[in-house]
Amino acid sequence: MLIESVVLKMTIIYKKSVVGRRGVTLPKCDVPTKSVIPEKFLRKTDTGLPELSELDVVRHFTGLSRRNYGLDTNFYPLGSCTMKYNPKVAEKIAALGGFADLHPLLPQLRNGGALTQGALAVVYELEQMLNEICGMSAFTLQPMAGAHGELTAMMMIAAYHRKKGNRKNVVLIPDEAHGTNPASAAIAGFEVRTIPTNPETGALDVEALRAHVDEHTAALMLTNPNTLGLFNADIGRVSDIVHAVDAQLYYDGANLNAVLGKFRPGDANFDAVHVNLHKTFATPHGGGGPGSGPVGVRKHLEEFLPVSRVVKRTDGTLALDYDYPESIGYIAPFYGNFGVCLKAYAYILLLGRQGLIDVSENAVLNANYVMHSLKDHFDIPYVNRPCMHECVLTAAKQTTNGVHALDVAKGLIDRGYHPPTIYFPLIVKEALMIEPTETESRETLDGFIAAMKDIADKAASDPDSLHKAPVTTPVSRLDETRAARSMDLIYKE
Amino acid sequence: MSYIANTDKQRAEMLAVCGVKNIEELFRDIPADKRPKSFDLAEGKSELEVVAQLTKMAASNYTHLVNFVGAGFYDHFIPAAVDALASRSEFYTAYTPYQPELSQGTLQSIYEFQTDMCRLTGLDVSNASVYDGGTALYEACQMAIAQTGRRRIVLDGGVNPIYRTMLKSYTKNLDIEFVEIAVSHGQSDRAALANAMNEDTAAVILQNPNFFGAIDDHTDIAEMCHAKGVLAVQSVYPLALSLIKSPGECGIDIATGEGQSLGIPLSFGGPYLGFMCARKELSRRMPGRIVGRTVDTEGREGFVLTLQAREQHIRREKAISNICSNEALCALRAHVYLSLLGKEGLKDAAELCLQKANYAKIRLEAVSGVEVMKSSPIFNEFTIRINKDAGDVVGALIEHGFAGGFPLGRYYPGMENYLLIAVTEKRSKREIDQFVAALEEVLCQ
Structure with a gap:
């Protein structure tokens, strides 16, 4: 009962603040100090951040964690999210100082590639592994989430059509697709058209697709298996229809966990694909992120991949290469969510082919x-x-x-x-x-x-x-209408 | 290594329940001619072997260098409690809090994080975070475009060039015009900015402290913006906000930034934390998750994802952004960090950065061949001009055990002799003195 009362009685951290309390002691300043910033540049009011001891903070967040349900708590069959077990060893590896403390600009210093060979090898080798798993010719790890991967691929497809002088502005998306597909295509500048699912087969209606495909079609975004959990066996016909007008076939890899070693998008003529490392490759979801959404492409789209790319030089060392004039540019500040990629790399090494x-x-x-x-x-x-x-x-x-x-x-x-x-x-x-x-x-x-x-x-x-229901949780069903109406989004004294 | 629990016997029983003879029958929808042409990967390894291999790879990275590289990404102290609390698997193995009754921990921590960020920036609303500081800035541009119905963005030359490059990548296929205004004597060029703003301008994008390390007061620029119906957007360094004028105090409409300095390791470029805060009038234009406080059926306080009508899973192609996830675990780290340091601790950390950077600046002024750029006050980073190519000098400093700064020639043609030097609270006087001596030696050679 005592323990239950701790979990049930959570208060906002700001209410626990006590004037003058400290949680961290920093070193004394070992250089001569002086007042260096003129008054007009200085903040006039305090930040109003809370004042707590380390133990106050530890108890607060331990209490919050006990009001949360994670995969480690129990079964988490959240469809389309692939809530598989996240091996603990991956967390240990990502925390190694040689990775966690590594500044991302080091390899961009002159001859700096030599300073980060281990980290560049993780990027290079994971890209190679994903190529083999998906049947693609090149991957980028830059996209920082699945939706970010979709956007990256749509930007590359736009660049492809622009270079060829194609006047294509429409992306076709099945009605069962994840909501990010249409949003990503629209944000990349495309018009979105929805293709119905055939109710008999539960798959994309191929005749409807044929009716929608024309010279304006830039791409079809497809999830296979789709969100009904069904594999579309018509994929050969779909590919023919799409490619007949030089549109690009995009594979949303959200459901890749179904087909490892059974199907590779590249073999079925998908031109671009994103994979969710936080789904198929067991990196934790973190309560909503960080994720990682690497994008793979076939040969003809390779020149449009974001820079930098990691390349192997003739002496076997790895280096960053920016010399891709057709590249869409930077879509992340550096090399993607490296810490997440590192966990996926360890996971693939652990599991191996079989x-x-x-x-x-x-x-x-x-x-x-x-x-x-x-x-x-x-x-x-x-x-x-x-x-x-x-x-x-x-x-x-x-x-x-x-x-x-x-x-x-x-x-x-x-x-x-x-x-x-x-x-x-x-x-x-x-x-x-x-x-x-x-x-x-x-x-x-x-x-x-x-x-x-x-x-x-x-x-x-x-x-x-x-x-x-539920009656066993710290709170019962919550009033979402009230939340949207009252817009109580920050704590105020 | 395998993480599969079921035994062969169990699998056989389960196949029987499914009415099939073997597992391959379950894959019968995949046509024979679409089966993998190859699946050539190494066989699995044990945990022991993989840890050994990755420990070796980690050790080959030069993290032993004494670091003076910043450029928007800083080597700050992270208290152990941040790692300990963010490692609680109830947080890190959870998904996006779609079921609020099971997710009050994540939801409350995001609500509190939103409060932290609003208090730091002096603005009214915050989202639950986006990918990084660069994507936050891009999303701010989109908010301004949607709010004003205009499609022209004026970019101050003091904005991190990595972010400026990202903005251009993102908008290459969109009808958005960017106008770049070079800095003047290290600060935002008021006259040129005023000149560049017209009735088609959606936003002016600023950064404080700017990429060269200079602190500015953008109050006058925000006023100029508002007179022309333009939104003022500022990218900020959150740790510095405990000392320097907040976006809210400057009249800024949208503040964004990289939250890596708040308890998140450098980790070779990510995962990081993009944050976004804005004035209340812009709250429905805000992308990403937002948490609100409400009550349950019994009248108890609780938290939910709110204003979801903005988002892609409801609005699909009409959504204001495609962002689906946030960087919740990084936001949690930032919130734990800010709670541990608190009001006074954050000021202390910022003050240490400021004093040490200024000490380094004064020491370097005395070095022959070094000219310190000092038209503006600085926070923890500053620019020097040296009598040699900065790229070569940094290369030579590595031999002395220092990551000696970021050469500006990489992003600013003509500035090949300029070096950007960052000093955080982690650098001791001794390290700074040794760095100054090493630079002196390299410059004399």
Whole structure:
């Protein structure tokens, strides 16, 4: 009870401030001091930052952490997010002083490449590994998130068409795509057109695609397997239609965890691809970031990659190279989220070729196992064919009792599980998108399945218990309308 | 090394539940002619082997150099508690807080981070962070364009050239005009800026302290901007804000910056922390996640992601930005750092930087062959002109054990003899004295 009361009684850190209290002692100034900044340049009012002891701060954040649910807490089947186990050794490696304390400008000093061979090797070798995994000819690690990778690729595709004198301004995107796809294409300066999904197959409607493709088409952005968790077997035809007008075929690698060693976008003529290192390659999500979204391309797009690039010289040493006149330029200040890339590099070294194949096989098996175990309790739009790494269920059946996907999600919280992604993809009503990942054991999956079945039963027998959920968390459902209206975005005394 | 738990026996039982004989049947939708042509990677290694390999690679990097390189990215002290608290896996293994009941820790920490950043910048609203200082500046340009309906941006030459390069990359396919105004005697050129502003100008982009290390008071420029309906945007160094005039005090509309100086390791260029703060009127133009305080069904205080109607997962191609993630873990680090240092500690850290940099500046003034640029006060970085090529000199200083500064010729043609030197609270008097002596020796050779 005592412990519960600590977790329940969190206050804003600013309320804990005591005038004159200190958390850090810095060294005494060892140089002669003098007043050097004229008054007019100085701040007039204090920052008003809190004043706390180190222990105050440690207790505050320990308390906050206990009001959080991470992958290490329990099962986290958040669809499309690939919440797999993040190996602890990767954290240890990223914290090594030789990496963590390395200034990014060192290799840009004259002959500075020699000062950072280890770090450049991480960049170079990870790019090579991603080339082999995706079947591409060159990668950049610069994009700092998946959406940033999409934007980078769209900028490169724009540069490609500009160089060829193509007057193309339209990017085609399936209606089931992640919301970042249309946003990234629009921000890169393209007009977005939506292609419907064929309800029969759950895949892109190829005839609709054919009808939309014309001389203005710059690219098609495709996620395969798509957000319904289904692999599009028509990919050969899709590629032919798109390439017939010199449009570029883009692979959103958000779902790459399904196909390692089973399918490579490059082999299917995808021209550009982004991968999410924080999904497929097990780097932690950090509560919303940092991520990393490297982009790979086929040969004809290579000249447009961002600079700098890491190249191997004839003597075997690595160096930064900026000499790519057609490059889209810098899209990050340096070489991307290096600390994240480093963890993914360690992960690929640990797993190796067979380990990566095992990842996809087990991820797909786990997803199909969950799907088949729940098919009598929930409607499943495409239950008659295998899903890939995730399955999409719907709470449509439960709505007759007034229970919606949101209520199912909140019911799971009370049963100790993080909910799946809900209400996405948009084309499935009351969607529950479950991605178990390969690192979960059958016992964990069985526990989750039992919880889902219990919720399906409660939807019939006691729907109100689900409407009230969650009741086991430090707060119950929150008033989001009030949050948007009152706009209380910072603490004020 | 494998992180898969299920045994062969379990897999066989699970396959039976799925109604298939083997795993390959689950992949039957992938056509035979689309299977990998190659998948040639090394086989896996043990944890012991991988740690040994990466420890060796880490050791080959020259982190033992005494560092005087800054250029927007600084070697600051990070208290151990920052690492300890940010390493709590309840924070770092969580996803974006879509389920607020399970994410009050992340959400409250972001709300408090937003408060920290608003207090530092003197502005009204903050987002939960973006990728880095450069993308923050680009997003600020987009906010200004959306707010004013104008498509021309005036860029002060004191803005970090890395960021200026990024802005141009991002907008190459967009109809946005950039006008660059060179600095005059190390400071923003008022007359030229006024001249460049017209009725088509969306924003003037400034930096304080600027790339050359000079501190400015941009109050007069903000006033000029407002007279012409232009937004004033300022990129700032957050650690310096405990001493120097805040964007809010200068009348700035949008402040952005790189938060790396707040407890985030240099880590060869990332992950870092882009922050953005603005006046209240601009809050609905702000990209990225924003956390708000509200109450639950029982009336208890709690936190949620809010104003989501701006974002890509709702608005798709009409969203104000494609940014989906933030740098939550880096924002957490910054918030822990600011909480540990607190109001007085942050001032102390800034004061140490200031005094040590000024000490180095005074010592270097006495060195033959060095001219210190001193038309403006500085914070922790300053520019010197030397009688040799700065790139060569820095190369020679490495032999003496120093990362001796950033040669400006790389970004400013004609400034091949200029060197930008940063001094943080981590540099001791002894290290500064040895650095001055080494530079003196290199310049005499």
